[in-house]
Amino acid sequence: MATSAVASSSSGTLDVQSLVSQLMAVERQPIDKLNTKITSYQAKISSLGTLSGLISSFQAAAKGINTNIQAFSATPSDASVFTAAANTTAVPGTYTVSVSQLAQAQNLVAAGQTSTSTAISNGVATTVTFDFGTISGGTLTGGVYSGATFTTNGSGTKSITVDATNNTLQGIRDAINTANIGVTATIVNDGSGTPYRLSLASSSSGVSNSLKITTSGGDGTINNLLAYDPAGTQNLNQTVAAQNANLTVNGIAVTSVTNSVTDAIQGVTLSLKNITTAPTTLTVAHDTAAINTAVSGFVDAYNALAAQLKSRSAYGDASTPAGTLAGDGAIRAIQDQLRGIFNSPTSGGTMTWLAQAGVSFQVDGTLKLDSTQLNTAMTNNFSDVANLFSSSTGFATRLDSWASSTLTPGGLIDTRTTSLKTSISGYNDQINSLEVRMTTLQRLYSAQYSSLNVLLSSMDKTSAYLSKQLG
Template sequence: MATLTSAGLGSGLPVNSIISQLMDIERQPLTKLQTKSTEAQAKISAIGSLQSALSSFQARVLSLSSASAYKSVQGSLGDSAIGTVSTAVTAQAGSYTLAVKQLAQSQKLKSDVFTSVNSPVGTGKLTIQFGTYKSGDNSFTVNGDKGAFTVDVNSTNNTLTGLRDAINAKKAGVTATIVNDGSGYRLLLSSTDSGSANSLRVQVEDDDGNATDTSGLSRFAYDPTATKNLSQTQAAQDAKFTLDGIEITKPTNTVSDVLQGVTLTLQKISTLDSGGNPVSTSLNVSRDTSGVKKSVQDFVDAYNEFAKAADSLSFYNQEDKSSGVLNGDYVIRTMQSTIRGTLNQALGGGSHFQSLGAVGISFDAKGKMTLDAGKLQTALNERPDDVASLFAVNGVASDARVSYISSSAATSTGSFAINVTQPATRGALSGLAVAGSAFDIVADQNDMLMVAVDGASSGQVKLTPGNYASPAALAAEIQSKVNGDPSLKKAGASVTVTYNADTMKFEMTSNKYGSASSVQITSTGPTAETTYGFRVAQMGTGKDVEGTINGETAKGSGQTLTGAGAAEGLQLNVTGDTAGSYGTVAFSRGFASKLDTTLNSLMSDKGLLKSRLNALNQDIKNIASQSTSLNRRLEDIEKRYRAQFTALDVQIATMNSTSSYLGQQLSMLNNLASNNK
C-alpha cells in the first residue's frame, strides 16, 4: 500500500481547512491576550502624554514660585539721554524731578616722558592713598574707607613696564597704563573710583635718598599739597544733581542710595535754560505687574491645557458609546481629585489671601479655570507681598528690622512672634584717652600698628608721618592703612576707625557682625607703648544675635536667626540694635509651592503615574509570558489534530483500497458467471 504524503489524499477530506478552523477556535484566548496587551500599550502611551501635560503645567507653576517676582518695579526718565534707571523690589512707586549739574569723574595723573617702555625708573617704594584735596586751604584729607597700598620697586621691576605691572597687580583701586603721546612714553595713573574723595596721593621712599626731586623713583611723587612731580590731566570730582529741588552730591555717576531700591546711572549734564539753570526731567517709579500677570495667565492656560488633555483621555460619549483610552482608569480620577484638592484648599500660614479666588482665579461649571484680571491687578496694586505669599514660599515681617531669608522643608506655615534678647554686635575696642587739638605721627616712633581682624592678622601697618589737624583725619589715616593691608584684604576683613569726642578715645570696630567678629591690637610702636591710645593685647569680640521665634530659642549666627520647633529652618536677618519684640513673620507655602509638591509626588518614582506604568508594564510582561505558554500549547494541539487526521486519512484510504479490491473481485466473479452461461 502506498504511503500518504499530503493530508486528505487518502480520504478526500479538506483536512488543512478543518484543522485551520479548529485552531482558530483554539487561538481565541491568545487573541484576547493580544488585545489586552495592545490596550495596555495604548494606556502607557496615554499616561506618557499625560505626564508631558503635567510637566508643562508644572513649568508654569514654577514660574510663580519666586516671591521677588511679585514686587517688581520699573523706573523711567523723561529725558533718556540724561541716564538710565534700574529698580529693585524694595523701590517705592513715586514721581520726581531730576536735574544733573555735574558728572562724577576720577583723577588721572601723568608722568614725564620716558624714551622707552624699558627705561629705568629707580628703586624704592610707592605708597598710594586716596583722599580729598581742597585747594582753598591746600589740604589733603585721607579717605578712611579706601585702603592705602604700597608698591615695591626693585631690580626685578624697575622699568616703566615693570612699574605699570606692579601697580596693576595690586588691584587696589588704581590703574596704570603706558601712553605714547608722540614725544615718548608716559605712565598714566587713574583712580578706579570717581569722586572728590578718591583723589590720589603718591608718596615715595626713593633708594637714592631724595624723595622729592625729579630723579629716580621720586619722579612719580605726587602730593597735591606739596610735591607734584606727576601732572594732573583730570581732576577728581563728584556728581552733582537735584532731586525734587534737593541738592545732592555723590562720588559716582551710579547712584543707588538716594531713593530706596532705585539706581540712577547719570550719563549727561542737563540742558541749560536761558538763565543758565539745568532743565529738570521727570523720574517715574511704578510697580511693574506685567510679568506677574502674564505668569498667572500662563498658569491658568497651562492648567486648562492639562485638563483638556486629561478629558481627551478619559471621556465617554453616551450617544456613540465612544470613550478615551483611560476612561474609567483610576489614575485619571485620582490625579484630578488630588490636583483640584490642592487648588481648592485654604492656604493657611497667616496670609492675608487664603484662596486663589481672592485674586480672581476660579473654576466655571465645566471645570475650566478662569482669571478675573481686574481682581488680580487690584490685589497686586494693594498687597503685592500678600499676593507673593499666596503663590510662593514667602515670609512677610511686620517689623522693618527683620527680613525673611529662607526656610526649609521642615518649616511649618503660620505667624511667628520674633523676640530679640541680644542684638548682634561687632567686635570693637577703645584705646586710651588721647587729648589734644593736633595729632602727630612721628616716623619710627608711633607710626606702626599691627592688628588681627576677624581671625586674620595684618602685617606691619605704617602710618604716614605728619601733623594731623583733627582726630577725624588721623582716624581716617589709620583706617585707610589698616584696610589696605594685603593680608586683611585677602581675608575680606576690614575695620572702621573713629574718634569719640566724649571719651577722647580712638575706637576700632570690625565691619563684620557676630561671634566671628573680632579686633585685636597685636603690636604698636615701634618705640611707643601705644599708637594713639591703641595698646597691645586690647581685644574686642562681637556677639551673635540671640532671641526666640514663636517662643522657641532660635540659633544665632551674626545677624541671622534660625528657628526651631514649628519654625525649624526659618532664617531671618535681624538688623536692630536693641532688645525687645520685633513683631511677627507670617510664613506661608503658597499654592505654587504646594502644587509643585503635589505634582512632584504624582510624577515621582513612587508616585501615582509611575506605579500605574509599572503595573501596566508588568501586565504586558505577564501577557507575553502567558502568550508564550499558550503558543506552545497550540503547537501541541495542532500536532495532535494533524496526527489524528493523518491516522483517519490512512484508515479511510485503507478502507477505500479494500472497497476497491472487493469491487474488482465482485466484478470478476460477475464476468466469470456470465461467460459460463
C-alpha cells in the first residue's frame, strides 16, 4: 500500500492522505464486523416484533372462540314485530310472544302563538317546575282530563326560569332543552292564524312518566301558557297519552315502561316495534354461525403465525437466503411448545382432538377448517365441542395461556429480545472504545508519514544539489 501511495505522488514523496485512509480501512475492520453483527441483531429484534404481533393476533382468535362458544342468537319469526338480542345467560328454547300495546311517552301541546320570537310575558322571572308521575282515573276528552288524579313517581322535580332573556316561544323551548330535565321541547307550525305551538314530550315512556307543570312568579302569562295539572287546571292539551308496553310471553302477561324488554326472558332483550296480529315465535339457540366464524379466524391466525415462524427460522440454501432467526433457540422453543399443545388431547368429553370438530393439519403443516363438519358436531353434541375448545384443557384455552406466557415480560419473546438488545449495547460500547483508538491511530499515522515526507523532501533536495555539483 505504501508503494501505491508513493506511485501516486508526482514528486516522489508519499500521498499521506491516501496512505492513512488505506491503513485506517484495515484498522476499522473489527468495527465493521461489529456493525454487521448489530445490523443482524436488529433484524432479529424486528422479526421477533413481527412474531409477537402474530402471536397476539392468534391469542385474540383463541379468545374469540371462547367468547363465541358462550354466545346465543335470538331470532324472531317476524322481525317487523320485534328484534331480540341474547347474552351469555340465555337459555336455548322457543318462546311465543304477542304484543298488544307499545310503550309511549306523553306529549302535550300549548296554545298557538303568532310568533316564535315575540315576548310572551313582561320579563319578570317565572319559575316553571316539572314533576313526573302517574295519571289515574277520570275521563279524557279532547286531550283534557276530568276527575283524574296525579301521583308523583318520586324521581324529584326539575325547574327552569323564564325571564326577559328567554320569554319567547323559542327562548322557552331552548331553556327546556338546555336544562336536560327529562322533557323535550319543539315548536310545531300548524298553519293556522296562530300557528306556532310549543310541544312538550316526556323523555321517558311509560305511565309513570306523565307530566305535571306548575309555575310561580311573573305576571301569570307563562302560567297561562304552560301550567298543566291532570287533576286540575290544564292549559296544555294532551295529544299523546303515556302508556306501558303490554305483551305476553308463552301466555304470561308482561308489562314494561319501555319498548326494550330485558327481564321477560332470561338473558334476552326484546326491542318491540309493532303490535302483533298473530303470535310471533322467538328461537334462542347457540350462535353456531359466530362460532364457525371464530374458528375460521383461529385457523387463519395460526397459519399466518406458522408461516412466519417457518420462513424466519429457515436455514436457506444456494438459492434462498436464510431467515433472520435461523437457528434461534427461542423460535425452536416456540415451535416445540405449539406442537406439544396440538399433540395433547382435551379431556372431559367424547371429543379430544381438533380434527373431530373439522380442524385438521395438512401435509404442509397448516390448519384447515371443514365448516360442515364443525356445524354437524355442534348440532349433534354442542357441549363436547364447547369442551374441546373452551374447557380448562381445551385447545383455545391452552393456546390462550401459552400466548400470554410467551408474550409476557420474562417470556420467550421478551427474554430473547432483551438478550439481543444487551448484546447490541455491548457491541456499541466496543465500537465506542475502538473509535477512540481509531482517532489516535489516524493522528499517529498522519504524523509519522508526514514526517517521512519531510525527510524524503530533504533527501530530494540533497540529491539535486549533489547532482548539480558533480555535473
